[in-house]
Amino acid sequence: MQSLGGRPNIFPYLLLVPALLITLLIVAWPLTQTFWLSFTDSSLKPVTNFVGLDNYEKIFAKKFPEVVARTFYWMTLSVVFKMVVGIAGAMLLNSAVAGRGFFRLLVMPPWIVPIAIGVFMWRWMYNGQFGMISGVAQNLGILSGPFEFLATRDSAFYSTIVTDVWVGTPMVTIYLLAAMQSISTDLHEAAWVDGASRWYRFRRITLPLIMPAVATMGLLSAIWTFNSFDIIWILTEGGPRDATTTMIIDTYKTAISRFKYGEGSARAVMIVIFLSSFAGFYFYMISRFAKRSLGK
Amino acid sequence: MINKYKWWEKVGIYAGIAVFLSFTLAPFFEAFLVSLRPLNKINSVPYKIITENMSFDAYFTMWKSVPKLHVYILNSFFIATAVTVIALIAVIPAAWAFARFQFRGRDALLGTFLAINMVGGAVLIIPLFKLMSAFGWLNTYWAMIVPGAAFLIPTGIWLLRSYLMKIPRELEEAAWVDGASRLYILRRVIIPIAMPGIVVVAIATFIGAYAQQFLFALTFNSSTDLHPLPVGIYQFFGRQTVLWNELMAASLVGILPVLIIYIFLQRYIIAGLTAGAVKE
Numbered sequence: 001m002q003s004l005g006g007r008p009n010i011f012p013y014l015l016l017v018p019a020l021l022i023t024l025l026i027v028a029w030p031l032t033q034t035f036w037l038s039f040t041d042s043s044l045k046p047v048t049n050f051v052g053l054d055n056y057e058k059i060f061a062k063k064f065p066e067v068v069a070r071t072f073y074w075m076t077l078s079v080v081f082k083m084v085v086g087i088a089g090a091m092l093l094n095s096a097v098a099g100r101g102f103f104r105l106l107v108m109p110p111w112i113v114p115i116a117i118g119v120f121m122w123r124w125m126y127n128g129q130f131g132m133i134s135g136v137a138q139n140l141g142i143l144s145g146p147f148e149f150l151a152t153r154d155s156a157f158y159s160t161i162v163t164d165v166w167v168g169t170p171m172v173t174i175y176l177l178a179a180m181q182s183i184s185t186d187l188h189e190a191a192w193v194d195g196a197s198r199w200y201r202f203r204r205i206t207l208p209l210i211m212p213a214v215a216t217m218g219l220l221s222a223i224w225t226f227n228s229f230d231i232i233w234i235l236t237e238g239g240p241r242d243a244t245t246t247m248i249i250d251t252y253k254t255a256i257s258r259f260k261y262g263e264g265s266a267r268a269v270m271i272v273i274f275l276s277s278f279a280g281f282y283f284y285m286i287s288r289f290a291k292r293s294l295g296k
Numbered sequence: 297m298i299n300k301y302k303w304w305e306k307v308g309i310y311a312g313i314a315v316f317l318s319f320t321l322a323p324f325f326e327a328f329l330v331s332l333r334p335l336n337k338i339n340s341v342p343y344k345i346i347t348e349n350m351s352f353d354a355y356f357t358m359w360k361s362v363p364k365l366h367v368y369i370l371n372s373f374f375i376a377t378a379v380t381v382i383a384l385i386a387v388i389p390a391a392w393a394f395a396r397f398q399f400r401g402r403d404a405l406l407g408t409f410l411a412i413n414m415v416g417g418a419v420l421i422i423p424l425f426k427l428m429s430a431f432g433w434l435n436t437y438w439a440m441i442v443p444g445a446a447f448l449i450p451t452g453i454w455l456l457r458s459y460l461m462k463i464p465r466e467l468e469e470a471a472w473v474d475g476a477s478r479l480y481i482l483r484r485v486i487i488p489i490a491m492p493g494i495v496v497v498a499i500a501t502f503i504g505a506y507a508q509q510f511l512f513a514l515t516f517n518s519s520t521d522l523h524p525l526p527v528g529i530y531q532f533f534g535r536q537t538v539l540w541n542e543l544m545a546a547s548l549v550g551i552l553p554v555l556i557i558y559i560f561l562q563r564y565i566i567a568g569l570t571a572g573a574v575k576e
Contacts, residue, residue, distance in 0.1 A: 227416030
């Protein structure tokens with residue numbers, strides 16, 4: 001008699017049909033369409049012509065390298081902050097103090113509420129005249145007058161990062177906290193008996209053992225951050241004067257706000273290429289790193 | 297004992313937690329204060345945390361300023377629920393296939409599903425827009441539900457697959473030997489035993505769908521009757537003066553349902569979110 005999970009069998013493929021149908025329709029087909037459209041001058045005009053590499057030449061003639069550099073700078077800063085704040089938060093919430101269950105409960109709200117609504121709140125906080133940050137800073141004498149955080153290029157750039165860190169940190173914190181909690185207490189106790197200090201135990205036990213989780217979360221977080229749209233769009237729509245225009249915002253503006261589907265698709269293709277090479281490079285580094293530390 | 301802290305360590309930990317939590321909670325705190333202020337006090341300079349005449353008026357007047365507010369909140373709920381149902385219909389059988397069956401191309405397919413996670417909706421927005429318009433789905437719920445589900449399916453498969461792999465095979469095999477059909481096994485054996493895992497996936501999907509309903513609604517829908525809350529709330533901006541107090545009140549009322557779900561089901565939510573962090 002044939003076994004339940006054995007082959008040959010078309011049954012498992014049937015089980016995959018609903019999932020495949022939706023993802024092929026919504027992700028795979030549009031992806032191939034994006035590649036195709038990037039070689040055309042598709043727009044609102046009824047006729048679409050094949051234009052070869054024109055769109056790619058066009059985007060590189062414009063300020064595209066600047067947008068790419070800005071995107072990576074934005075992403076790197078945001079991810080580094082998320083990881084640092086996340087590790088610190090996870091450590092604090094992992095310490096055996098009274099009330100930690102309650103504190104853990106209070107970490108997640110930024111992640112679970114609709115992103116757009118959280119960002120509306122931030123938009124108010126950044127308001128120079130009436131917002132909390134400018135107001136409190138003035139009361140404390142840090143600022144001498146109202147400061148519009150979203151109105152100057154530099155402050156808008158860093159403000160969008162702060163909000164992005166706010167949205168992303170809870171997930172990093174809870175994930176790393178789970179990793180820390182899975183470390184056997186025997187290790188810590190053995191080191192403690194040998195007289196190891198708290199800091200030494202953190203460096204030599206906790207940190208190495210949560211490293212795989214940090215690496216996984218780092219990659220996931222980088223991908224989410226790269227794809228971040230709502231936060232920048234609601235805060236600044238990419239402004240002022242393009243200071244917060246990342247590749248995603250740039251693509252959306254070109255395609256949806258200016259109806260240049262062809263050129264927008266070329267920009268989208270660049271995103272896919274950058275994201276996959278980034279992920280590839282990341283996996284390569286991780287596997288090399290893993291081999292080296294195992295070889296020791 | 298190992299976990300005994302000196303007094304200054306304790307102070308340091310609580311201070312650190314206080315700083316950390318004020319970062320995560322400050323916007324909610326500020327939103328609540330703004331929602332209590334009358335409009336003329338919101339724009340008062342210099343900034344004061346407590347102003348005179350604070351009241352809950354905005355929570356009553358907001359329903360008049362944006363008459364469809366309750367519709368937006370219901371829409372948000374409806375869309376997130378529909379996304380969850382569709383995603384589960386796709387995820388449960390697929391996760392079972394990946395967890396238990398041997399078939400050609402299994403690992404490649406699983407890898408492809410995970411790679412899909414990398415591409416965000418904003419990247420595919422142009423062809424998606426054309427696709428939605430070809431289906432006649434623009435300005436319908438479908439354009440917000442189906443794309444929403446597609447981007448949440450891969451994570452769901454991954455989560456449920458690891459859950460199913462931890463369940464012993466014996467029950468399924470016993471039912472199979474007794475002559476049950478595979479579909480019967482799925483319905484009567486797998487789904488009941490995997491229920492805790494399915495609940496985790498359902499909640500994670502619901503929260504994800506509730507949190508991310510901005511881009512597709514903004515781009516594919518211009519019918520005000522169908523807007524979910526994050527887009528509908530934009531209407532507080534479309535006036536001569538932005539009714540910030542009502543906007544904040546509406547935001548807080550809009551997030552209340554997910555916060556309540558979170559408080560009651562936080563165990564499951566955290567289990568779903570952290571499933572990959574712990575090596576099995």
